Amino acid sequence: MNRLKGKVAIVTGAADGIGLAISQAFANEGALVVMCDINVDKCDEEAKRLNDNVGTARSYACDVGITKDVKNVVDRTLAEFGKIDILVNNAGIALSGNIVEMPEEDWDRLMNINLKSAYRSIQIVLPHMLGKQSGSIINISSIQAFRSWDNWTAYAGAKGAMCSMTKQLAGQFGVENIRFNTISPGAILTPMNEKRIQEEGKAFLQKSIDQAAMKRLGKPQEVAMTAVFLASDEAPFITGADIKVDGGLGVLPRYL
Ligand code: NAP
Numbered sequence: 001m002n003r004l005k006g007k008v009a010i011v012t013g014a015a016d017g018i019g020l021a022i023s024q025a026f027a028n029e030g031a032l033v034v035m036c037d038i039n040v041d042k043c044d045e046e047a048k049r050l051n052d053n054v055g056t057a058r059s060y061a062c063d064v065g066i067t068k069d070v071k072n073v074v075d076r077t078l079a080e081f082g083k084i085d086i087l088v089n090n091a092g093i094a095l096s097g098n099i100v101e102m103p104e105e106d107w108d109r110l111m112n113i114n115l116k117s118a119y120r121s122i123q124i125v126l127p128h129m130l131g132k133q134s135g136s137i138i139n140i141s142s143i144q145a146f147r148s149w150d151n152w153t154a155y156a157g158a159k160g161a162m163c164s165m166t167k168q169l170a171g172q173f174g175v176e177n178i179r180f181n182t183i184s185p186g187a188i189l190t191p192m193n194e195k196r197i198q199e200e201g202k203a204f205l206q207k208s209i210d211q212a213a214m215k216r217l218g219k220p221q222e223v224a225m226t227a228v229f230l231a232s233d234e235a236p237f238i239t240g241a242d243i244k245v246d247g248g249l250g251v252l253p254r255y256l
Helices: 017-026 040-053 067-081 104-132 153-176 191-200 203-211 219-231
Strands: 008-012 032-037 057-061 086-089 135-140 176-186 242-245
Touching: 008 040, 008 067, 008 104, 008 135, 008 176, 017 040, 017 086, 017 242, 032 040, 032 067, 032 086, 040 057, 057 219, 086 104, 086 219, 104 135, 104 153, 135 153, 135 219, 153 176, 176 219, 191 203, 219 242
Parallel strands: 008 032, 008 086, 032 057, 086 135, 135 176, 176 242
Antiparallel strands: none
16 A cells, blocks of 8 residues: 555556556555546546545546547646656557558557557656656556567567667666656456457467466456556666566476
């Protein structure tokens, strides 16, 4: 409790899955949480639940693929709370496709939501953080940034770029006390994967379970705990890091 007391956090893709778990964990630790999502009704509902039971949360409609939406979130947050201490770029979509067949519109859509969104929000939030010489920016990447997985070229490309840009920014702005880190989740049971189960069956998730050292799926809360740590004053000297929350999916195969 209180590890984020008084800190103001923006979390994108906060209505469900990992973003919702991060919002809940931040609120439990005393943060004032601005929850943004394209799914406005669910985001409103979840923010209300947090307000009623835990602390302060707001729900702002935002498509991270649209610059004016992101700017609106930042302006409203500063108008209401006066500062932004933490930014979590979490919103993302899962779009697969063999590169030979993948339509250019799909590639562009994925890059816009999963990668350009981080450029957008960081460009708008960073000047404020520089002004107060402090901030923690957490970008949600994926273990797929580090592994080969048939037909996930665009997704893995966006997530790999997310890690690279995070390191670049950590290097440049460390002296200004702004920390940039990524979290790379493995296979986590969220609505994103539940939707894929409906569309393609469970086999793809079973493969992830079989390939993970811990032989199970992760829970959104297990990613959220790492986000709390990185956002908190327990990690004041951690920047440019990538923390894999993947149950060992990234360490296998091993030689037996
Ligand atoms: P999720 O269950 O689909 O939840 C994502 C939330 O973001 C949903 O509320 C979704 O709304 C919203 N969203 C989608 N597009 C948006 C946009 N353009 N602007 C704002 N909000 C948007 O996803 P998740 O599994 O929690 O994934 C969260 C992040 O973790 C993503 O970046 C994902 O790539 C990454 N990740 C997930 C896994 C995993 O196994 N789940 C593994 C590695 C990395 P709708 O429901 O209306 O689309």
